[in-house]
Amino acid sequence: MRIELKKRENISSLFSILSPFIALGLTLIAGVILFVSLGKDPVSALYSFFIEPLTEVWSLHELAIKAAPLILIAVGLSVCFRSNNWNIGAEGQFIIGAMAGSILPVVFHGWESPLMLPLMIISGMIGGALYAAIPAFLKARLNTNEILSSLMLVYIAQLLLDWTVRGPWRNPEGFNFPETRNFADNAVLPRIIETGKTHWGFGFALIAAIVLWFVMRRMLKGFEISVLGQSARAGRFAGFSDKKMVYFAFLLSGAMAGLAGISEVSGAIGQLRPVISPGYGFTAIIVAFLGRLNPLGIVAAGLILALTYLGGEAAQISIGITDKVTRLFQGLLLFFVLGCDTLIHYRIRLVFGAARKGSAA
Amino acid sequence: MDMTQAIILTIMTAATPLLLAAIGELVVERSGVLNLGVEGMMIMGAVAAFAIAQLTGSAGLGALGGLLAGILFSLLFGFLTLTLVANQVATGLALTILGLGLSGMIGEAFIGLPGLKLAAIEIPFLSDIPFFGRLLFAQDPIFYISIIAVIGVNWFLFRSRAGLRLRAIGDSHTSAHALGVNVVRTRYLAVMFGGACAGLAGAHLSIVYTPQWVENMTAGRGWIALALVVFASWRPGRALVGAYLFGAVSIGQLFAQSRGIGIPSQFLSALPYLATIAVLVIISLNRRMTLINTPASLGKPFVPER
Numbered sequence: 001m002r003i004e005l006k007k008r009e010n011i012s013s014l015f016s017i018l019s020p021f022i023a024l025g026l027t028l029i030a031g032v033i034l035f036v037s038l039g040k041d042p043v044s045a046l047y048s049f050f051i052e053p054l055t056e057v058w059s060l061h062e063l064a065i066k067a068a069p070l071i072l073i074a075v076g077l078s079v080c081f082r083s084n085n086w087n088i089g090a091e092g093q094f095i096i097g098a099m100a101g102s103i104l105p106v107v108f109h110g111w112e113s114p115l116m117l118p119l120m121i122i123s124g125m126i127g128g129a130l131y132a133a134i135p136a137f138l139k140a141r142l143n144t145n146e147i148l149s150s151l152m153l154v155y156i157a158q159l160l161l162d163w164t165v166r167g168p169w170r171n172p173e174g175f176n177f178p179e180t181r182n183f184a185d186n187a188v189l190p191r192i193i194e195t196g197k198t199h200w201g202f203g204f205a206l207i208a209a210i211v212l213w214f215v216m217r218r219m220l221k222g223f224e225i226s227v228l229g230q231s232a233r234a235g236r237f238a239g240f241s242d243k244k245m246v247y248f249a250f251l252l253s254g255a256m257a258g259l260a261g262i263s264e265v266s267g268a269i270g271q272l273r274p275v276i277s278p279g280y281g282f283t284a285i286i287v288a289f290l291g292r293l294n295p296l297g298i299v300a301a302g303l304i305l306a307l308t309y310l311g312g313e314a315a316q317i318s319i320g321i322t323d324k325v326t327r328l329f330q331g332l333l334l335f336f337v338l339g340c341d342t343l344i345h346y347r348i349r350l351v352f353g354a355a356r357k358g359s360a361a
Numbered sequence: 362m363d364m365t366q367a368i369i370l371t372i373m374t375a376a377t378p379l380l381l382a383a384i385g386e387l388v389v390e391r392s393g394v395l396n397l398g399v400e401g402m403m404i405m406g407a408v409a410a411f412a413i414a415q416l417t418g419s420a421g422l423g424a425l426g427g428l429l430a431g432i433l434f435s436l437l438f439g440f441l442t443l444t445l446v447a448n449q450v451a452t453g454l455a456l457t458i459l460g461l462g463l464s465g466m467i468g469e470a471f472i473g474l475p476g477l478k479l480a481a482i483e484i485p486f487l488s489d490i491p492f493f494g495r496l497l498f499a500q501d502p503i504f505y506i507s508i509i510a511v512i513g514v515n516w517f518l519f520r521s522r523a524g525l526r527l528r529a530i531g532d533s534h535t536s537a538h539a540l541g542v543n544v545v546r547t548r549y550l551a552v553m554f555g556g557a558c559a560g561l562a563g564a565h566l567s568i569v570y571t572p573q574w575v576e577n578m579t580a581g582r583g584w585i586a587l588a589l590v591v592f593a594s595w596r597p598g599r600a601l602v603g604a605y606l607f608g609a610v611s612i613g614q615l616f617a618q619s620r621g622i623g624i625p626s627q628f629l630s631a632l633p634y635l636a637t638i639a640v641l642v643i644i645s646l647n648r649r650m651t652l653i654n655t656p657a658s659l660g661k662p663f664v665p666e667r
Contacts, residue, residue: 003444143645143651144641144645145588148584148591151581153634155631160627285451286458322466324469327458327461328466330462331462334458335455335459338441338447341447342447
């Protein structure tokens with residue numbers, strides 16, 4: 001049996017909408033197979049993984065808190081990926097953004113000013129953008145592969161954070177724990193509603209998604225991004241600069257990741273620690289693709305991926321399987337998403353029997 | 362064994378997994394396919410090798426298991442990118458994320474267990490040569506395989522017909538297809554070779570280098586191997602030089618950490634990653650060499666016309 005692809009004349013709008021759902025369905029089927037092979041009842045396992053976290057108000061707030069960094073990073077990445085710039089170092093930009101934003105509340109502890117939070121957020125975004133500027137500069141100026149350079153910078157950022165919280169920024173009253181001071185009240189991102197834990201990071205995520213959706217759909221810049229992404233040569237004929245686009249895409253996605261970083265630290269954690277992210281920067285890549293690189297789709301995708309984090313924790317408690325299963329689900333989901341996207345551009349035909357003579361199988 | 366020998370030996374041990382993974386990816390990229398999932402295949406190789414060595418009591422079977430795990434994982438990549446022509450960059454990332462997750466799950470039962478070590482093979486007479494004998498001819502089998510792979514791949518790519526076909530596909534898959542070369546099949550084989558090499562490289566980590574299972578124990582080595590391929594400008598001999606340079610950097614920083622030379626350990630640990638970026642920059646300065654050697658179809662999707 002062989003699989004043959006035939007290019008569609010127009011991309012299928014039906015499958016453009018359906019393919020993320022097919023991918024989700026396939027991931028669920030894979031989940032059933034996985035749970036059965038682990039000797040667990042698949043129905044109750046899937047229930048505690050995907051439904052239980054949605055049944056209580058406090059866990060809905062947890063969902064929004066986890067979705068906020070994913071959505072913020074992913075909308076930035078969607079612009080990057082659409083313009084054919086492969087920034088996969090968002091995790092590092094998230095960390096550096098969090099650190100840059102923490103300079104004020106940690107180093108200038110006790111500074112009481114209403115400007116504290118706005119300045120923290122701005123410096124977080126600048127930090128993330130500057131860190132993303134490194135691979136952008138290397139790519140635009142020297143043609144250095146941005147995938148590898150941005151990824152290497154993740155490891156470097158993790159080590160830098162580790163050193164900072166164990167060394168110069170360690171809490172002097174913290175019994176030698178590798179943590180910074182707790183942020184003062186004026187440095188903590190406020191909650192959106194008083195009754196729940198969801199902080200303004202989620203609000204930033206929604207605003208960013210709507211603004212970028214508008215830019216991509218309705219403004220010349222969005223058109224420029226798509227054209228240069230599909231063909232740098234065609235873009236140059238239209239007078240667009242692909243070098244400037246490299247900077248634009250990296251600085252924007254870096255700033256978004258930095259905003260996610262400082263929001264997470266200020267709104268959810270309240271201090272810097274050696275590890276501040278369960279891989280948000282990498283999971284956001286999955287979010288971006290599951291949302292079909294569309295900012296509004298990314299909001300939905302971010303909530304779904306946030307659910308896998310909560311589901312992993314819930315399943316660990318209620319049915320006793322490792323929370324590593326979360327990463328597995330996330331990886332599987334990306335696989336299925338990428339596979340299903342083939343349906344948008346190609347018709348798939350199963351051919352039985354031997355290959356025809358002269359045709360390349 | 363004197364001190365110099367011991368240091369060179371640890372450098373060689375650190376370099377072997379990098380070299381092997383890089384050689385595998387080099388063949389994949391020469392065929393025009395960019396598999397960014399090296400890290401994922403490596404970590405699967407590492408966990409499979411450790412688990413199988415534990416279950417069977419044989420480190421040799423463990424190494425074989427690591428190799429097979431790498432191949433299986435690479436087939437997943439092949440199916441998506443070659444059969445379904447999915448985006449190669451994204452699929453490679455998916456392979457890495459999936460590998461890190463799956464290996465963490467499988468490996469959970471093995472955390473903290475003492476590992477089995479693959480025994481060294483001493484080649485009679487040759488291992489008695491003063492100084493070099495102990496270094497070159499009393500090593501673990503995976504070291505020998507890595508050296509044979511460099512020589513073999515170099516011969517294959519530049520001296521054999523099949524290698525010429527593979528390079529032709531990498532440079533222009535449409536022309537190669539028009540000439541009747543089976544593009545997809547060749548690429549599948551190349552991807553599987555890359556998977557085997559990455560799997561065995563991972564096995565080296567968990568049953569030779571540090572015989573134990575630690576989550577994420579590849580620690581970016583798969584990515585460094587990818588950078589080595591660029592550094593080597595797609596030539597096996599240069600990959601050997603690059604891998605040993607990196608081995609020296611990573612052992613050098615460990616050595617400096619243990620001596621406590623007053624630089625924070627995190628800065629020293631960052632050195633291999635900084636070196637990777639530096640190397641990529643230096644290579645990209647010489648644009649002509651990169652242009653000449655880069656396979657022209659690298660990363661581009663191919664659907665055979667019928």
